[in-house]
Amino acid sequence: MATLLDIINVGLFAATLRMATPIAFASLGGIFSERAGIINVGLEGMMLTSAFAGVVVSYFTGNPWLGVFASMIAGGLLGLLHALLTVKFRGDQIVSGTGINIFAMGFTAYMCQIIYGSRGASASVKGLDVIPIPLPIIGNHTPLVYFMFAAAILSHIVLFKTPIGLRIRAVGERPAAADTAGIDVYRIKYICVTVSGMLAGLGGAFLSLGHLNLFAWGMTGGRGFIALAAMIFGSWMPLGAFGASLLFGFADAFQMRLQALGLLPPQFILAIPYILTIAVLLGFARKVTPPSDYKPYLKE
Amino acid sequence: MEQLLGKLVFEIQRVLPQIIAILTAFLAGAVVLLATGYSPLNAYSAMIRGAFGDVFGIGQTLTQASPILFTALAFLFAFKCGLFNIGTEGQLLMGAFATALVGISFHGLPAFIHIPVALLAGAFAGGLWGFIPAILKTRFRAHEVITTMMLNYIALYLTGYMVNYPYKAPGWVSQTVPIEKSAELPRILQPTQLSASIVIVVLLAVIMQYILRRTTLGYQVRAVGSNLSVAESSGINTRRVMILSLVLSGAIAGLGGSGEIMGVHRRFIEGFSPGYGWDGLAVALVGGLHPIGALLAAVLFGAIRSGGMVMTRTTGVPLDLINVLQSLVIFFVAVPMLARFLKRREFKWRLS
Numbered sequence: 001m002a003t004l005l006d007i008i009n010v011g012l013f014a015a016t017l018r019m020a021t022p023i024a025f026a027s028l029g030g031i032f033s034e035r036a037g038i039i040n041v042g043l044e045g046m047m048l049t050s051a052f053a054g055v056v057v058s059y060f061t062g063n064p065w066l067g068v069f070a071s072m073i074a075g076g077l078l079g080l081l082h083a084l085l086t087v088k089f090r091g092d093q094i095v096s097g098t099g100i101n102i103f104a105m106g107f108t109a110y111m112c113q114i115i116y117g118s119r120g121a122s123a124s125v126k127g128l129d130v131i132p133i134p135l136p137i138i139g140n141h142t143p144l145v146y147f148m149f150a151a152a153i154l155s156h157i158v159l160f161k162t163p164i165g166l167r168i169r170a171v172g173e174r175p176a177a178a179d180t181a182g183i184d185v186y187r188i189k190y191i192c193v194t195v196s197g198m199l200a201g202l203g204g205a206f207l208s209l210g211h212l213n214l215f216a217w218g219m220t221g222g223r224g225f226i227a228l229a230a231m232i233f234g235s236w237m238p239l240g241a242f243g244a245s246l247l248f249g250f251a252d253a254f255q256m257r258l259q260a261l262g263l264l265p266p267q268f269i270l271a272i273p274y275i276l277t278i279a280v281l282l283g284f285a286r287k288v289t290p291p292s293d294y295k296p297y298l299k300e
Numbered sequence: 301m302e303q304l305l306g307k308l309v310f311e312i313q314r315v316l317p318q319i320i321a322i323l324t325a326f327l328a329g330a331v332v333l334l335a336t337g338y339s340p341l342n343a344y345s346a347m348i349r350g351a352f353g354d355v356f357g358i359g360q361t362l363t364q365a366s367p368i369l370f371t372a373l374a375f376l377f378a379f380k381c382g383l384f385n386i387g388t389e390g391q392l393l394m395g396a397f398a399t400a401l402v403g404i405s406f407h408g409l410p411a412f413i414h415i416p417v418a419l420l421a422g423a424f425a426g427g428l429w430g431f432i433p434a435i436l437k438t439r440f441r442a443h444e445v446i447t448t449m450m451l452n453y454i455a456l457y458l459t460g461y462m463v464n465y466p467y468k469a470p471g472w473v474s475q476t477v478p479i480e481k482s483a484e485l486p487r488i489l490q491p492t493q494l495s496a497s498i499v500i501v502v503l504l505a506v507i508m509q510y511i512l513r514r515t516t517l518g519y520q521v522r523a524v525g526s527n528l529s530v531a532e533s534s535g536i537n538t539r540r541v542m543i544l545s546l547v548l549s550g551a552i553a554g555l556g557g558s559g560e561i562m563g564v565h566r567r568f569i570e571g572f573s574p575g576y577g578w579d580g581l582a583v584a585l586v587g588g589l590h591p592i593g594a595l596l597a598a599v600l601f602g603a604i605r606s607g608g609m610v611m612t613r614t615t616g617v618p619l620d621l622i623n624v625l626q627s628l629v630i631f632f633v634a635v636p637m638l639a640r641f642l643k644r645r646e647f648k649w650r651l652s
Contacts, residue, residue, distance in 0.1 A: 039445070041386075091634040094384055094445055099583055099630035105575075106623025113618035114336045225449055232446060267461035274450040281442035290443070 001162045007257040014257070018211065020249025021148045022047065025203030026227030027234070027241040028155050029196040033079075034236060035159060036192035037172040037292040041097030042082055044198045044224025045104030050075040050204035055215040058125040064209050068128070068144070070206035072198045078104075083190045086237065090296040101224075109217055115217050120217050127213035139176075142154040142210035144202065148242075151199065155238035168192055175297040185297055200224070229277040241254020248273045318588055318633060322600070325628035332624060333617065343617045351603035351611020357610070359492025363564065365602025366498045367392070367573070370556025371580025372587065372594040373501070373508055378430075378444075378549035379543060379589060380512060381393040382525035387433060388553040389577025390455030391426040395554025397459045398425035399561045400568035401467070403479025414482040415573025419500075419558050426554015427547045429455060434546035438539045444546070452577065463570045474570035495563025497556075504552065505591040512591070521545050553577070582630045601626065 026043045030070045033040035040046075053074035056068030078100055085091040085099075109119040129145070132137035159165040170178040171188045179185050203223070208215050226248050233247075234240025255269035330340035351361045372389040378385035385391075399422040406414060429451060436442040460474075469477040485496040512518035520541045523531040532538050556576065565572055583601050587593030608622040 041445070041449070085631065085635060089635040094386065095581070095585060095630060095634045098578060099627045099634065102575075102578060102582070102623055102630065103627030106620045106625075108629060109620035110332075110336075110624055113620065119618060143359045222453060225453065228446070229450060251316060265461050265465055267457040267464070271454050271457040272455045276624070277450050278436070278442075278447060278454075281436060281447060282440050 007254075007261060010136045012253055012257060013142070013250075015253035016246065016250040017137070017141060017145055018249070019252040020245045021145050021206045021210070022203035022223050023227050023230055023248055024148045024152060024242050024245035025206065026200045027230040027245055028151055028201030028238055029075075029079075029203070030228055030231040031159070031236055031238055031241055032168075032192045032199065033082075033156065033196035033284070034231065034294075035168050035172045035295070036189045037175060037294055038083070038086055038189060038193050038196075039093045039097065040079075040082065040193065040196050040200075040295050041094055041228065042078065042100030042224075043097075043196075043227050044220055044222065045097075045101035046075045046078045046197045046200035047204035047224050048104040048108055048218070048220045049078060050201035050217045051208035051219055052111065052122075052204075054205040055122050055125050055208045056111075058127070058209060059115075059123060062126055064126050064128045067125070067209050068194055068202070068205045071209070072201040075197040075201020075204060076194050079194040079200075080190070081194035082197065086296065087186055087189045087193075089297070090298075093294060105218065105287055108215070112215060112217070122215040124208070124214045127132065127209045127211075142206070144206040144210045147202065151202070152238050152242035159238060169291065172292040179297075179299065185299070189297075200227075203227070226273045229273045232277055232290075233273075233280055247276075249261075305407075307619075315593070318586055318593075318597075320631035322586070322629055325625060328628050328632075329625045332621070334484075337624075338615065338617050342615050343611050343621070344612040346614045347604070349607070349608035350614075351607030355489070356492055357606060359489040359494040360606035360609075361599065361602045362489075362498050363494045363602070364605040365598040367556045367560050367576040368579045368583050369501045369505065369594060369598035370497075370559065370600050371553050371577050371579075372583035372598055373504055373591060374426075374549045374553035374556070374596055375581050376584040376587075376589055376591065377508060377512075377521070377552065377555060378545055379584065380525045381545035382520045382528065383437070383542060383546055383549075384445045385430065385433070385448055385546060385549050385557060386445055386577070387429065387451045387455075387548070387563065388556075388580050389573065389575065390448070390452035391429040391550040391553035392460050392557040392560075392573060392576055393455045394429045394557070395422035395426035396557025396561045396572070397462060397568055397600045398422055398554070399483075399558035400476050400479060403483035403561065404467075404477055406483075407480060409480070409482050411482045411484075411543075414480065415485065415562070418479075418483045418562060419555060422554045422558030422561075423551040424554070427551035427559065429554070430546040430548070430550020431543070434543040437546070438542055459568070460570055463568055467568075469567070476568045478567045483562055484566055485559065487563070493564045494557065496562040497559025500555070500559060502595065504555075505595050506608050509591040517541075517544070553580075563610065579626065582626055582633075586629055586633050602641065 026047055030040050048069035054067035054071035058064045082096050085096040086093045112122055113119040128142040130140050130142050167183050171185050175185050193203035207219055230244035231241045233244035251269050251272045255266045258264050259266045333340040333343055350357050374388045375385055399418045402418040402421040433444045433447040436447045465472050469474045469475055487495050520536050524538050524539045524541045583597045584594050587597035606621050608619055611617050612619040
């Protein structure tokens with residue numbers, strides 16, 4: 001009879017890192033967008049589309065790195081679309097993000113059927129190789145896992161230690177003041193939302209090229225929304241969101257193992273990120289306020 | 301006569317942006333079809349024939365339209381109060397499960413009691429799922445977009461647990477046992493699955509239009525939605541109005557779940573909703589945020605779904621084209637409509 005202790009081992013923590021990677025990338029993407037004053041509920045769709053784009057390019061070129069590049073392009077393009085609809089046309093941010101999610105769901109399944117003859121899954125493609133580091137937990141992962149650490153630290157430095165970061169935060173918090181100070185508000189918003197899509201794209205690339213080596217229908221499975229939860233949980237701070245991603249990644253990895261054992265219904269653990277986020281919003285831990293009121297900015 | 305003509309022209313002008321958006325979306329869809337080697341003409345004509353070509357098609361179209369109209373009305377009512385309820389999916393699931401529970405637990409009740417009780421249970425559970433974000437919003441200032449989004453997933457996993465463990469029917473499928481005959485809503489167009497829930501939801505659309513235009517509650521909801529601080533200073537209990545509108549919104553979505561369980565599936569099946577909540581959001585927008593507009597838009601979206609199935613069967617075009625089409629409609633509708641919405645708001649401000 002297997003017990004709980006049997007599944008708490010080195011493998012669980014290695015899996016935690018893997019499950020945290022897509023969430024962390026997407027939540028960093030969410031932060032860049034929200035710091036510039038745009039809600040990005042389209043992260044889920046951006047991840048899904050880029051997971052698919054990565055697989056298609058790897059399939060036709062045999063080069064997974066070109067696939068990762070394609071994922072970033074695909075995510076970035078959807079980010080650009082989100083910026084175009086919300087900044088230029090002042091469309092509603094939630095509506096645009098929802099549209100992107102529905103589009104991704106339909107478009108990836110449609111193209112999967114066209115290219116691979118099945119809407120459920122693509123053919124297997126060449127994925128990223130693991131880097132053979134002989135260390136427990138942090139060794140033997142695909143490069144994207146290590147990129148995640150770099151991206152979290154880099155995002156923190158960019159947002160909080162550089163003049164560009166100051167401008168981004170100014171645009172999100174006080175767009176009118178930023179405009180007066182000579183910052184091109186629209187340009188910053190465009191760049192941030194596009195970067196947001198590219199980061200979500202890396203998360204998607206990890207799912208398809210760094211994890212399963214194929215595309216499966218709806219393979220993001222709500223991770224884009226968990227990423228938003230991680231972002232809030234981490235108070236819109238890159239390192240905080242990274243920590244929250246590790247926590248939610250752990251929940252995900254733990255849940256899979258529990259399911260294999262049949263000890264506890266998986267639904268309880270799957271719901272944890274969402275329940276925790278609501279608990280945080282209740283102010284149990286600390287005061288949480290978003291960095292922007294997300295209103296469209298009108299130049300005078 | 302002249303007055304009537306003028307009114308007609310005015311109405312057409314009002315819906316013109318929506319019609320243009322829908323046509324543009326279908327044109328863009330045609331480009332996708334052409335690029336992937338299908339004939340848009342064949343695909344679209346199969347779709348139209350499938351959705352409206354015969355009584356069966358029309359029945360299926362309206363069957364698909366009903367749950368979407370419920371969630372659209374739910375979204376719309378909260379939106380009029382300035383609240384973005386994107387949790388209609390979760391509210392629908394909660395309502396559906398509560399209804400299924402009432403449907404399977406009571407035996408030997410006459411239908412005229414069992415049906416209303418089951419509907420009430422759905423409305424109550426959906427309303428509860430709208431009450432939570434309402435309290436979070438009014439007491440803790442938590443944004444309803446985030447909380448309703450999270451509650452969608454909590455509802456998904458909660459009902460998922462229920463239907464996989466305590467209430468799972470014997471067998472491989474994650475579903476409950478069938479509800480009692482006395483809790484079934486009658487099918488009104490055999491052999492299609494069209495049930496009396498379409499009657500309920502159409503009535504609801506008309507009632508909502510009446511409430512919004514003719515009652516104090518409707519006036520207060522619109523006042524809070526158009527300018528919170530003005531509403532507050534004019535003596536409206538804005539907190540109460542917000543809570544009430546989110547609870548009613550959730551209750552409407554929950555009733556949509558009841559309709560699906562009592563009319564179509566006759567039991568709770570895991571994953572029965574392909575995302576009716578999100579479709580409802582789109583339908584509310586395409587319908588110009590107007591209950592009767594939503595009615596027409598729901599028929600359009602229902603037709604895309606039911607006609608889409610025929611299109612796939614006869615021309616081989618992947619069914620997922622329908623999601624692409626729906627997202628394109630959203631993109632094209634969102635842009636001009638919101639511009640117009642803002643303009644109207646500015647105009648109102650200048651007047652006051």
